[in-house]
Amino acid sequence: QTISGKHGLDGDGQYNGTSDLQLERMNVYFNHASGDKYVPRAVLVDLEPGT
Template sequence: GAAFWQTIAGEHGLDGSGHYTGSSDLQLERMNVYFNEASSKKYVPRAVLVDLEPAALDAVRAGPFGQLFRPDN
């Protein structure tokens, strides 16, 4: 799952914290397929399916795109 979001974020020009750093209007055109725009022009995944076991959650949070996910969801 984490590799999927890393790939999708890269294709849409998002950095590890969900901020747009791309240079193409095409990247922004379909952003809403996978991401919702939150405050401060930050994009968060529309859905994330993970194991609720604490070690799995910690692995996602500690990964390179851990800041991409909203902790309150």
């Protein structure tokens, strides 16, 4: 959720941002799906307790 919010995506994967720079760098963490949706390229899980 944190990464998607920083890239201007809502919970459904729709881009709502206003920055061209966000769109240019979207493919770092997300793949463009059908329509205007983006899906995560990977799931990042922190297994270390207390972080």
